[in-house]
Amino acid sequence: MLSYRPGETFAHRLDPRSKLCFQAGFAVAAFADTTLSWLAGVYALAALALLAGRLDPRRVARAYWVVFLVLALGPVIAGIAIGPPWFRVEPALTSLRAVARIPPVLAVSAVYVYTTPVRATRGAVERLVPGRAGQLLGVGTGLVVRFFPLVVSDLRRIRTAMVARGGADRPVTDRARRLAVQGIDRALARSDRLAVALRARCFAWNPTLPALTFGRMDYPVAGLGVVLALSPLVRTGFWSGFPVIVYRVATIAGQHLH
Structure with a gap:
C-alpha cells in the first residue's frame, strides 16, 4: 500500500487544496472522451504528475495490481462470443478504451497519497x-x-x-x-x-488544524484543475490547446524540480 513519504518534490510543496482541485478536475477530464488523442493527453498529464511527485510507476502498479488485473480482464470478457468467431475485436476495443481511463486517475491519486500528510x-x-x-x-x-x-x-x-x-x-x-x-x-x-x-488522547472534533497557505505554484495547479473539470463542456475547443497546457505545466514543473 502507498502511504505518505516526506520529501521536497514539486508535489510535496503544493497545498493539499490545490492538489485536491487538480485531482478532481483530472478525474472529470479523464472520463470526458475516449478518443486516442484525448487519452494520450490524459496519460501525458498523469506522467507529469508522477514526475512532479517523483513516484515510480512500478510502485503504483504494485499498489493497485488487483485493480489493474480486473481492468485487464474487462476487454477480454467483453470480446468473448458464444459461437463463431468466438472472440469479437470491436467490443473488446470499446471496453479497452473505457477501462483505459482509470489507470491515469489511479496514478494521480497515488501521487496525492504519496506527497500529502494525512493531517x-x-x-x-x-x-x-x-x-x-x-x-x-x-x-x-x-x-x-x-x-x-x-x-x-x-x-x-x-x-x-x-x-x-x-x-x-x-x-x-x-x-x-x-x-x-x-x-x-x-x-x-x-x-x-x-x-x-x-x-x-482526548480526541477532539475541532483540533488545531495545520496552517495551509497557497504558494505561487498552487494557483496555476488549481486553475488547471478547474479547466480540466470544465473540459467536457468544451472538449473540442479545449483539446486544441490541451498540448500547450501540458507543455506549459511540464516547463514550470521542470524549473521547480531542478
Whole structure:
C-alpha cells in the first residue's frame, strides 16, 4: 500500500487544496472522451504528475495490481462470443478504451497519497467543507487513510500464516471463509484499540488544524484543475490547446524540480 513519504518534490510543496482541485478536475477530464488523442493527453498529464511527485510507476502498479488485473480482464470478457468467431475485436476495443481511463486517475491519486500528510488532508477537507459536515468528513478521511493500510497488512499476514500451515491445499471457498472471518475479527479488535487510544488522547472534533497557505505554484495547479473539470463542456475547443497546457505545466514543473 502507498502511504505518505516526506520529501521536497514539486508535489510535496503544493497545498493539499490545490492538489485536491487538480485531482478532481483530472478525474472529470479523464472520463470526458475516449478518443486516442484525448487519452494520450490524459496519460501525458498523469506522467507529469508522477514526475512532479517523483513516484515510480512500478510502485503504483504494485499498489493497485488487483485493480489493474480486473481492468485487464474487462476487454477480454467483453470480446468473448458464444459461437463463431468466438472472440469479437470491436467490443473488446470499446471496453479497452473505457477501462483505459482509470489507470491515469489511479496514478494521480497515488501521487496525492504519496506527497500529502494525512493531517494536511484532514485540514484541507475541513476548510473546503464548512461546519459539522466538514469535521465529520475530515475525521472519516483521516481514520480511513490510517486504518485501511493496517487492515490490508493484517489480511496479508493471515494469508501468509495460512500458506505456512498448509492452507494452500484447502479448497478456495474454505480459504476465503477463513480469511474473511479472521480479517473481520482483527479489524474489530483494531477498531476497539483505536477507540480506546482516541479517548486516551482526548480526541477532539475541532483540533488545531495545520496552517495551509497557497504558494505561487498552487494557483496555476488549481486553475488547471478547474479547466480540466470544465473540459467536457468544451472538449473540442479545449483539446486544441490541451498540448500547450501540458507543455506549459511540464516547463514550470521542470524549473521547480531542478
